Amino acid sequence: MFKIGQEVVCIKSNVHINGNIGVKRDKTYTILNIIQCKCGNVSLDVGISMSDVAGTNCGCGRDINYGTIWYQRSQRFRPIQLDHAFANEVIAEIIELVKEEELVKLN
Numbered sequence: 001m002f003k004i005g006q007e008v009v010c011i012k013s014n015v016h017i018n019g020n021i022g023v024k025r026d027k028t029y030t031i032l033n034i035i036q037c038k039c040g041n042v043s044l045d046v047g048i049s050m051s052d053v054a055g056t057n058c059g060c061g062r063d064i065n066y067g068t069i070w071y072q073r074s075q076r077f078r079p080i081q082l083d084h085a086f087a088n089e090v091i092a093e094i095i096e097l098v099k100e101e102e103l104v105k106l107n
């Protein structure tokens with residue numbers, strides 16, 4: 001479902017016990033790395049690191065990474081999807097503009 005380099009939007013904020021915000025709802029992030037726990041759960045590196053994070057716990061009890069990267073559970077994100085109706089509107093407008101331009105040239 002997720003791949004490195006993909007843009008995702010946060011749907012559930014994550015606040016550290018010390019009050020620092022990990023990821024914020026409605027904010028867009030880019031996936032830098034993906035790791036999967038032995039339990040099957042997928043966590044994402046979206047560029048959040050904290051000096052006092054010594055590793056990330058999956059939630060099943062296993063440590064999934066050591067270091068200052070604060071991996072976020074993939075359930076906190078959804079892929080950014082193109083709104084096709086809006087895209088079609090924009091394309092139709094561009095076609096109209098091109099047609100007008102061509103008519104001006106013909107005259």
Ligand SMILES: [Zn+2]
Pocket residue numbers: 037038039040041058059060061062
């Ligand atoms: Zn796990």
